[in-house]
Amino acid sequence: MPSTHAPIRRKVTLIDIAAACDVSRATVSLVLRNSPLVNRHTRERVQAELQRQGYIYNRAAANLRKRTSSSIALVLNDLANPFFAEFAAGVDEEVGAAGFVTLLGSTGESPERQQAVLGSLIEHGPGGIILSPAEGSDASRVMESLGPQMPVLLFNRELGGDLPASAHWDRLMLDNARGAELATMHLIEQGHRRIAFFGGHAQSSSCQQRRAGFMKAMKRARLKVPGDYLVESAPTRLDAARACDALFASDPAPTAAVCYNDAVALGLMLGLGQRGLQPGRNFALTGFDNIGEAAMVSPSLTTISTAPRERGRQAARLLLARLGHPQERGERTIVPVELIVRDSSCPPLAA
Amino acid sequence: MPSTHAPIRRKVTLIDIAAACDVSRATVSLVLRNSPLVNRHTRERVQAELQRQGYIYNRAAANLRKRTSSSIALVLNDLANPFFAEFAAGVDEEVGAAGFVTLLGSTGESPERQQAVLGSLIEHGPGGIILSPAEGSDASRVMESLGPQMPVLLFNRELGGDLPASAHWDRLMLDNARGAELATMHLIEQGHRRIAFFGGHAQSSSCQQRRAGFMKAMKRARLKVPGDYLVESAPTRLDAARACDALFASDPAPTAAVCYNDAVALGLMLGLGQRGLQPGRNFALTGFDNIGEAAMVSPSLTTISTAPRERGRQAARLLLARLGHPQERGERTIVPVELIVRDSSCPPLAA
DNA sequence: GTTATTTTTTAGAACGATCTAAATAGGGCG
DNA sequence: CGCCCTATTTAGATCGTTCTAAAAAATAAC
CATH class of the missing domain: 3.40.50.2300 (Response regulator)
Structure with a gap:
């Protein structure tokens, strides 16, 4: 035997409220929008009824009429x-x-x-x-x-x-260019001379801008950037870890890397660990984005904050x-x- | 001198299309919904016009009429x-x-x-x-x-x-209870006897369930859980790191902790590090959630996967x-x- | 008790779609 | 040619709101 269901109530609309209060739709609408035109007494009656029937404003209908969007x-x-x-x-x-x-x-x-x-x-x-x-x-x-x-x-x-x-x-x-430039300058000040740019898809505009900032700082410091110091990867941890090898294919290998973003930097840390290198001890790196993880990971990640x-x-x-x-x-x-x-x-x- | 603007076009509607094709609104509506009722020739004419005028379907209006939602x-x-x-x-x-x-x-x-x-x-x-x-x-x-x-x-x-x-x-x-139980059982199998439950707000239902699973496993193994082995914290890394001290206020201190979730576990790792302890070497812990970070952090985090x-x-x-x-x-x-x-x-x- | 003025209320047409029921157009057949 | 049947099209109401313009009610002025 099927269970008895509560009767399916139609949604309550302006019309229901208007009928119950014996006023017109327009008046109820005015009350809803707190118009000063409506009489205090009427307003209270209508508001009580809205409450009582559990009225829910239909913004889609209003938007249709008003030709607005919310x-x-x-x-x-x-x-x-x-x-x-x-x-x-x-x-x-x-x-x-x-x-x-x-x-x-x-x-x-x-x-x-x-x-x-x-x-x-x-x-x-x-x-x-x-x-x-x-x-x-x-x-x-x-x-x-x-x-x-x-x-x-x-x-x-x-x-x-x-x-x-x-x-x-x-x-x-x-300001991607400026961010990468700041990171690069910082590594140069730390004493690094062989610095790579690691990760990101070279065709994406953000990667191009970051690379440009990197190159600018390197050029200003009169440091050379061999072609194989520019390493691509998908902007994910996993692919960055995989791409780590490419960084050490060049001779001499870099001693530091400016990474495309934090995810890539974290992936690179992982890859370094697998090669027996200790990020933050015998290899320096920076990230980009300052995601929550950057502060928590060990060693904590120098990065560019974009808030x-x-x-x-x-x-x-x-x-x-x-x-x-x-x-x-x-x-x-x-x-x-x-x-x-x-x-x-x-x-x-x-x- | 103000720049000249393109004329502000009204949005194109069914009516515009109908007028241009010299058919009724209803017909256009049928075409939009791919009704088989409309003649092939008419359909093509209308579709071309829809394309030409850059018509955008107004789902809000349709939902209003159909009393549906999308x-x-x-x-x-x-x-x-x-x-x-x-x-x-x-x-x-x-x-x-x-x-x-x-x-x-x-x-x-x-x-x-x-x-x-x-x-x-x-x-x-x-x-x-x-x-x-x-x-x-x-x-x-x-x-x-x-x-x-x-x-x-x-x-x-x-x-x-x-x-x-x-x-x-x-x-x-x-299945919070089961998850915490699994984690606890695992730590017991590893040989731990003094295990704490760390983090989370005790009044939240998920924390209660995880604690219950923890207690169940402990009880089955006939291990005692002193009151101060149940440590509360906000479910965030920062507060968990702060709460770490409370864990070592008890004597004897626990050798392992089942954490409320991964965020809390990562925070606890941080706190342990500050006390000179090495998580994964002289203190064991588990998380809950298996967030992306859990696999990447060092030491990698044993946890409960909830996908x-x-x-x-x-x-x-x-x-x-x-x-x-x-x-x-x-x-x-x-x-x-x-x-x-x-x-x-x-x-x-x-x- | 009018008339003017202000306050409050409202009927009815929108908004852009869909639906119902009915009209129209083509074909086939005797 | 007229009739029936199927294939197509459509007028007009409708969804739940707001808006406009005007009506009704209350108040003030004379």
Whole structure:
């Protein structure tokens, strides 16, 4: 015998409240929006009824009528990357504080999935999009699926290809070149002369910028960088550990490395350990991002702080501000970065 | 002189397409939904026009009319916690694959913020909610802001207070007791006799369950657990490092500890190092969660794998399945856990 | 008791889609 | 040619809100 179910109640709407209070829909709507037009007595009656029936505001219907939006889409490669997780937390914090809600999408670093995700998100009518593009994704395709009107904030990476001139997209970029330059200068000051740049995909814009900063500092110090001192890897711990061998294929081997990011640096530490080297004793290295782990690992990691949570907040603020003025020229913000010196950047052994 | 702007185009809607093709709204709507009713020739004409005008489907309007939803709300304490970040990634993966979109909300472990966040999310009309409750939040308040109809999947923690009987909420819980039991048994097999349970808030349900599993294993092995072998801390690295002293206040001090989770275990390692102890050599410890870091840290951390990404997928699948049958009785799923033995769980020195 | 003024309320048309039920268009057949 | 049947198309109501313009009620002024 089937169990008896509670009757399925329809959702309660403005109309139900209006009927119960014997006023019009319009009045209830005014009460909901705290309009001063409605009489104090009526207001109280209506509010009590809203409470009593457990009314839930239907923001989608309101947005439809008002032609507004109350959401922001956030599209990232991978939440499992702590840098992006922190960033997302920051975005959501600020977006929520502004009364908006965050729509999430992840691309897994695939331009095709990115297209699909953008296509799906856009149908839900977000007011704007914060996008950290997948590697290899291209401006015109993104533009195509977003339409020319959608406010967009690009974070962390540039898109390949040219932006149609009509796009007024904002950008929030880390000062990658400066960060790598700071790290390199620090290693040079420690006394290193043979310094490598380790990890990252050479074609990604952030890697190019970091390499450029590295080269700049090396050049200024009149230090040579042999071709095999530039080692590529996927920006993950595992692949970095694997790529460690390539670093010691060159002769003479480097005594220090500026790593593409913290994940790569941690992977390199692992690889060094497997070769019997002690990072922070007979090999120096620096990271980039200052993820939580950097301070905890042993030896603790000298790195570049980018304050991802604060970047998330900043990205949200920039985009929310843009919602008001969609037609103004897009701005490019470059955030300064900071060198955090810890134990991994030791002086060379035979100084 | 102000720059000339492109004219602000209204968004293109069904009506625009219908007008351009000289057909009715209804026909265009049918084309959008790939109905077999519409003539092949007409369909092609309409599709071309959709393309040409850059039409974007307004899912909110459709949902309003159809009384459906195409989103799932995900409410977590903190995305910056890698366990939850992985979980969120899994949820989003599965939710996206089902054609839904994820609405994000974070509570920062505060029941008040949780209420606010739920209140805001619910107005956007998600089809269901995945909630990992903030510590100390209570069932009836949550129920109050969600209404009795909303499908809910509780993850990881129970809510305080009693659930109204009308709620058909699903639960997805880790087998906390079994996990802690496995870890404890492993340490006992290694030869430890004085084992502590370290970290976590004693009032949280997950901590209680893990402690219970710990006690069960200890009791079965007829080992005593003095009161000061149960040490509390916030479930963070920093606070765990601080709480390390409490572990060695007791005499005789323990030779091993089952930690509340990996974050706490990593913090304890740090604290041990500051006392001149070497985790994995003269003190053994285990974690819980198997976060990415656990394998990379030195010594690598013996822990309990909960596969958070897969749990995220599972949570999404459970909730999506529930959308079809909102009135059926809620189910409680307990996922098995697995012991991952690594280097941190050494035998006692003077075995 | 009018009329003017202010305060409060409301009917009805939006918003952009879908659905129902009915209209129209083609074909085939006697 | 007229009738029936199937294939296509569509007018108009609807989802739950807000907006506009105007009506109704209360208050003030004379």
